[in-house]
Amino acid sequence: MLRTYQYPEFPYSRSPDQDATLPVHHPVLIVGGGMVGLTMALDLRLKGIPAIVLEQGETVSDGSRSICQAKRTLEIWDRQGAATPMIGKGITWNIGRVRNRDQVLYSFDLLPEEGHKIPAFVNLQQYWVEEYLIDRLTQVGGEIRWQNKVTGITPAKDSVTIEVDTPEGPYALTCDYLIAADGARSQMRRELDLPFKGQVFNDKFLITDIEMKADFPSERWFWFDPEFNPGQSALLHRQADNVWRLDFQVGADADNEEEMKHENVIPRVKAMLGEQTPFELEWISVYTFQCRRLEQFRHGRVFFIGDAAHQVSPFGARGGNGGVQDADNLGWKLDLVLQGKAPDSLLDSYDEERIFASDENILNSTRSTDFLTPKTPVSRSFRDAVLSLAEECVFARPLVNSGRLSMPATLHNSTLNTLDEETFEGLMMPGAPAADAPIRFDGRAGWLLDHLGAGFKGLIFGAQGSVPARLDADGLSIDILTVGETGLQDVKGWITNRYDGQPGTFYLFRPDQHVVGRWRQFDEEKVLSALRRAVGKV
Amino acid sequence: MTESLELDSRIEQPDDFYEELIRLHDGLTEEQSRDVNTRLILILSNHIGDKNVLSEAFHLARKGV
Ligand SMILES: Cc1cc2nc3c(=O)[nH]c(=O)nc-3n(C[C@H](O)[C@H](O)[C@H](O)COP(=O)(O)OP(=O)(O)OC[C@H]3O[C@@H](n4cnc5c(N)ncnc54)[C@H](O)[C@@H]3O)c2cc1C
Numbered sequence: 136m137l138r139t140y141q142y143p144e145f146p147y148s149r150s151p152d153q154d155a156t157l158p159v160h161h162p163v164l165i166v167g168g169g170m171v172g173l174t175m176a177l178d179l180r181l182k183g184i185p186a187i188v189l190e191q192g193e194t195v196s197d198g199s200r201s202i203c204q205a206k207r208t209l210e211i212w213d214r215q216g217a218a219t220p221m222i223g224k225g226i227t228w229n230i231g232r233v234r235n236r237d238q239v240l241y242s243f244d245l246l247p248e249e250g251h252k253i254p255a256f257v258n259l260q261q262y263w264v265e266e267y268l269i270d271r272l273t274q275v276g277g278e279i280r281w282q283n284k285v286t287g288i289t290p291a292k293d294s295v296t297i298e299v300d301t302p303e304g305p306y307a308l309t310c311d312y313l314i315a316a317d318g319a320r321s322q323m324r325r326e327l328d329l330p331f332k333g334q335v336f337n338d339k340f341l342i343t344d345i346e347m348k349a350d351f352p353s354e355r356w357f358w359f360d361p362e363f364n365p366g367q368s369a370l371l372h373r374q375a376d377n378v379w380r381l382d383f384q385v386g387a388d389a390d391n392e393e394e395m396k397h398e399n400v401i402p403r404v405k406a407m408l409g410e411q412t413p414f415e416l417e418w419i420s421v422y423t424f425q426c427r428r429l430e431q432f433r434h435g436r437v438f439f440i441g442d443a444a445h446q447v448s449p450f451g452a453r454g455g456n457g458g459v460q461d462a463d464n465l466g467w468k469l470d471l472v473l474q475g476k477a478p479d480s481l482l483d484s485y486d487e488e489r490i491f492a493s494d495e496n497i498l499n500s501t502r503s504t505d506f507l508t509p510k511t512p513v514s515r516s517f518r519d520a521v522l523s524l525a526e527e528c529v530f531a532r533p534l535v536n537s538g539r540l541s542m543p544a545t546l547h548n549s550t551l552n553t554l555d556e557e558t559f560e561g562l563m564m565p566g567a568p569a570a571d572a573p574i575r576f577d578g579r580a581g582w583l584l585d586h587l588g589a590g591f592k593g594l595i596f597g598a599q600g601s602v603p604a605r606l607d608a609d610g611l612s613i614d615i616l617t618v619g620e621t622g623l624q625d626v627k628g629w630i631t632n633r634y635d636g637q638p639g640t641f642y643l644f645r646p647d648q649h650v651v652g653r654w655r656q657f658d659e660e661k662v663l664s665a666l667r668r669a670v671g672k673v
Numbered sequence: 674m675t676e677s678l679e680l681d682s683r684i685e686q687p688d689d690f691y692e693e694l695i696r697l698h699d700g701l702t703e704e705q706s707r708d709v710n711t712r713l714i715l716i717l718s719n720h721i722g723d724k725n726v727l728s729e730a731f732h733l734a735r736k737g738v
Binding site: 523527 | 706
């Protein structure tokens with residue numbers, strides 16, 4: 136029971152599939168309706184694929200868990216029509232402040248430039264996020280089977296069979312593709328006996344959510360070695376509904392039961408916020424963490440996404456955010472393969488691209504963890520030296536690592552990319568997730584990403600008589616948008632700036648809005664060949 | 674003309690640098706680590722070369738302890 140949140144109850148209801156004599160077949164089944172499985176279901180549903188979610192529980196996330204929802208994640212949910220209530224409900228922030236003892240060492244701004252529809256971060260409790268995703272999925276006709284626990288999996292060459300347990304007994308289903316989104320303790324991973332390699336950390340952290348009406352700013356405050364938690368770190372972060380996340384490092388030897396007792400938590404909170412600040416405890420949890428992943432995310436017709444595929448430490452907010460991007464990466468590929476418009480090999484690129492991204496997340500979160508909890512005396516000594524220099528010396532500040540907050544991966548070297556033949560300035564290289572910018576279209580203000588949408592898109596800078604509005608090849612099509620007076624008006628000049636859009640420049644984007652390739656002038660042959668490569672045909 | 678100690682950030686990938694620095698000590702005893710650090714100071718001092726810069730750095734390092 137929480138004070139500020141009422142867990143919805145989603146009742147079990149019997150599916151006709153349970154009365155069939157033979158297992159009923161579906162194109163895609165998703166095991167687990169956490170934030171990642173739900174995003175996956177929504178993506179596929181919006182593409183017209185009736186993917187069914189099988190969820191063992193009957194409600195949303197137990198506790199606030201993932202609170203920092205990153206820009207790219209929100210952009211994905213926005214495209215799916217789910218982000219508006221989240222942004223409305225959540226706390227928008229982009230400033231972080233880092234303290235050592237009582238000194239503010241420095242602060243950082245995660246979105247130093249203007250001209251993006253979505254803010255750098257919105258803090259919103261995971262249970263709210265999931266509730267909004269469920270609302271949206273229901274609205275578009277998606278199906279979630281509550282209290283359906285998947286207990287067995289038998290992959291075969293042409294299909295996958297699963298066993299499902301329900302309050303009314305077990306039944307079986309078959310599917311073309313199974314997506315395992317069953318979280319950190321993934322039963323699918325264990326059923327298939329897949330090794331899960333990486334580092335396990337021993338340090339423990341006590342999380343408590345409190346309800347308080349305080350006028351602290353909506354910033355991420357991080358302390359190294361504060362007076363109220365000597366020798367350890369602490370974090371204060373605001374969530375929706377006047378709930379605040381407090382996170383105390385408590386050391387490897389802490390006793391979970393003891394730490395979680397109210398009589399021990401309350402003095403900690405008072406020491407942090409002052410005796411006078413009134414608050415109510417909302418949620419308490421002790422966690423440790425791992426930085427590790429599966430060796431492969433694709434196993435034939437079974438795909439692992441989210442925490443089932445990889446885990447990171449929470450510093451950096453890369454767990455949930457990374458998982459949502461897995462779903463975004465897999466959705467369009469499954470769609471094209473199921474429609475027969477792309478070869479099966481396109482699905483291998485999910486493995487390649489998301490392992491690359493996952494390694495980036497693991498690297499960043501491992502480094503933060505090593506800085507926060509140094510493993511050796513010499514490592515601690517360097518860490519403390521960096522902190523002691525950081526207030527006075529600018530050079531030491533970039534070395535302070537209290538979490539490198541989630542950024543989407545630029546998929547350098549992906550086999551789906553077409554490499555540049557000319558030189559370009561800026562960050563929009565092949566593999567990069569498209570940067571947003573304000574536009575005017577048809578007399579109305581809007582955003583570039585809303586126009587890129589969820590299909591293959593071309594973007595041509597400057598009105599070009601010779602460029603068609605649409606290209607078709609092998610059942611695929613590219614809608615071409617023009618940046619200029621007759622199309623998307625680059626009101627601030629930021630599209631041109633962010634994309635180095637000299638007149639005549641042409642960009643090709645994938646359905647997940649990553650850059651496929653770019654050219655200084657439109658060449659139909661080259662664009663179509665890049666399209667073929669982007670769907671795994673080369 | 675002598676240079677003065679550079680305190681702005683000059684290392685392009687700070688996280689890569691820091692990881693390599695910590696990794697340098699992997700598997701060493703505390704005493705070995707101290708020796709590595711000492712050698713490192715001598716090597717870098719020679720690379721800097723400028724005595725005034727070094728004096729400033731010595732002063733800054735000592736001040737904070
Ligand atoms: C303290 C803490 C703070 C965090 N902070 C952040 C943050 O700020 N930002 C961030 O991005 N991430 C954060 N994370 C990580 C984030 O919570 C996870 O990465 C995220 O929940 C992963 O989502 P998921 O859908 O993959 O897994 P889960 O959310 O764990 O969902 C898995 C679902 O599968 C269901 N399931 C499991 N087994 C079965 C089965 N056999 N059959 C049917 N259903 C099954 C479960 O009931 C569950 O609903 C944090 C985590 C913790 C613990």
